Every structure is written in C-alpha cells, then in structure tokens.
Amino acid sequence: MKLKEHYNKLYEESIQKIKNDQYQIDDLIDSNEDNRYGVTLLIRPDKNAQNKIQQFLDELRVVEPKQYFYPNTDIHVTVMSIISCYEGFDLSQIVIDDYIKVISKSIENCSPFDITFKGLTASPSCIMLQGFLEDEMLNNIRENLRKQFQNADLEQSIDKRYAIQTAHSTIFRLRDQLANKEELLSIIEKYRDFDFGTFTVDKLEFVYNDWYQRDDRVTKLHEFKLN
Template sequence: MNLTEHYNKLYNQSIEKIREGNVLTDKLINDENDKRRGLTVLIRPSEDIKKRIQHFQGEMSNIDNQQYYQPISDMHITVLSIISCYDGFDLSQVNIPNYVHLIKESIRNTPKISLQFKGISTSREAVMVQGFPLNDNLESLRNRLRSNFKATSLQQSIDARYTTSTAHITTARFRKQIKHPEKYAELLENYRNVDFGHFKPEAVELVYNDWYQKTHIVETLFKAHL
C-alpha cells in the first residue's frame, strides 16, 4: 500500500465517524501524572509550513476550541521512534552517547531528504497533515537506523507498535467530543487536498520526549545538520 492509499484508507474509515461526533478522546493530554517517555529521532517542518498549518488549526479552533491543537513549537515529523513512550522510562536507564554514536553513523552522507505536505487525513483520535517523501532518502535513513540499532543490545522498541512509513504532522487531537461535528467535518473536507508546501530538512534531532512532544518536556539530546 502506497502512502496515498494509506492516508485515504485512514480518512475514509474515520471522516463519517467524525461527522457523527463519534470520536475517541484522549484523556491524558492534560494529565500532569502522565509519565510516558521515550526516545525519538525527528525532523522539524519549515517555518512556512508551520504557519500554514497554524492557519488551518485556527479555522478548526474557530469551530471547536476545546480540542488539542499542537503548538507550532511542537510540530514534527517522526523519522523513527527508537524507544516508544512507556510509563517509567528515564534517561538514567540508557547510555545516551551510545545512541548518539549510532545516529551519527546512520546519518553520515545522507542525501537530501525532500518532503511535500499536501492535504489532510484523519483518524477517530486526530487530524494530521499528509506528508509525502519526494525521494527515497527518508526511507533509506530509517532503514539504516533500524539496521544499526537492531545489531546492538541497546534498549529499543523500533517498529514494535507499527512500522513507521509516513511523514505526517499531527495537528489536532480530540480530547472532548466535538461541539459541531458536521461543520468540523466539512472544514476537514475542504482541506482534503490543500497544499501546505514542501521543504528539505536541514537537521535531524534525537529527543527525550513525552507522548505529545510538548516543548516543556522534550529534551534535545543530539542535533545534526543533514
């Protein structure tokens, strides 16, 4: 299944549920006792793309401001989740220089990654901007990271939940039932094919993060230019 088919499947499975107000709410977004933490390799979208997404979020918020709209500072594209967030994980449990060394080796001589963001997709839990790699370099980097980490005894849970293959940016999460579901769904349909722009990432980061990549929790452990 290619990315377009994947995004279409997600959208088609969820948009009518959203229109009916039948969404799955996340009760942990504002829970200060949520201690799920992990390690993630990610890239940040360009300022232009973030601003276009922020405009889209503003339109969603005008219809329903009680949902969680990811702050512009938190927007990201996951390259690979090295350790998926779980309750109790702490940096003291791992040797970060070993992880940094492997990431340095993996990104060495990485050709330029190019990404396009066009249209939106949905699930019953969230709204995301669709990301499409314009070359094979992101997938090649992911595969080098997979291979290098799985050849070690370092703690990792790569692909344990699912195999990362998309390049989306999550823009909204449902934390309450939608106030005006039909109007909300109509807006989402209007953004189904909107072009948010394209860019070539200039850096990759290794971060210690919570489930939502909240800036006040995230700790950047390593950053390298691509």
C-alpha cells in the same frame, strides 16, 4: 507503500467514524499523572509550513475551541521512535552518547531530502498532515536505523508498535466531545487537498519526549546534519 492510497483509506474510514460519533477522546492530554516518556529521532517543518498549519488550526479553533491544537514548537514528523514512550522511562536509564553513535552511523551517507505537506488525513482521535516524499532517502534512513540498532546492545523498541512508513504529522487531537461536528468536518474537507508547503530536511533532532512532544517536556539531546 503507496502513500496516497494509504492516507485516503485512513481518511475515509476515520471521517466516517467521526460522523457516526465513534471518535476517540484522548483522556491523558490534560493528565498530570501521564508519565510516558521515550526518545525519538524527528524532523521539524519550516516556518512557511508552520504558518499555513496555524491558519488551518485557527479556523478549527473557532468551531471547536476545547480541542487540542499543536503549537508550532510541537509540530514534527517522526523519523523513528527509538524508544517508544512508556510509563516511567527516564534518561538516566540509557547512555545518550551510545545512541548518538548508532544514529550517526545510520545517516553517514544520507543527503538532504524534501517533504511536501499536501492535504489532510485522519484517525478516529486526531487530524494529521499528509507528508509526501520525492525520493527514498527517509526510507533509507529508517532502514539503516533498523539495521544498526538491531546490531547494537541498546534498549530500543523500533517497530514494536508498528513499522513507520509515512511522513505524516499530527496537528490536532480530540480531548472533548465535539460541539460543532458538522462545521469541523466542513473545514477539514475544505483543507483536504490544501498545499501546506514543501521544505528541505537537512537536519534531524534526537529528543527525550513525552507522548505529545510538548515543548516544555522535550529535551533536545543532539542535532544531526545531513550532508
């Protein structure tokens, strides 16, 4: 996949929909009845990238304060949704150690790698950072996970929704009608190619999480070091 072309296509199509008021509001963000949970292997960006992200979000907050802004604790790149969130999933349904063993085997020959957050892309319901990779290490980890879980007799839903190939990070979601659409789009355009920083990934987190990866609903199950 050519990441830049993919991100550009997504951006152009989604921004056009937002301009035409065809954007999508997420009605479940504030719902107390949202009980969708799963388990995910993910990456956390470093403090430098987080600070630059919040600088951007602070500008959006001024014009659209009612929308949903990701705090630093929740910002992540998904390596793989091992079990995609679904209604009623609970940790008691799986043996965590079995998953840790499969993930450990998947990354045993994998080394640290860099992710660069440069610019923004979008969907009709959210704004995302564009993540770019210097090498194939993240893709190799994902392929290893696919193979190892395919051969393991464990509950999993890898690639059931879509085969993840990017290194994007969602940082903003629409949860209300836009009050200042033109100002919002102007700020997004200003940051379209902004350099949010490069960071080295030397560890992965395995977590039990809700749909939005909210810190107060996430349980860290294990941390894996990349040698």
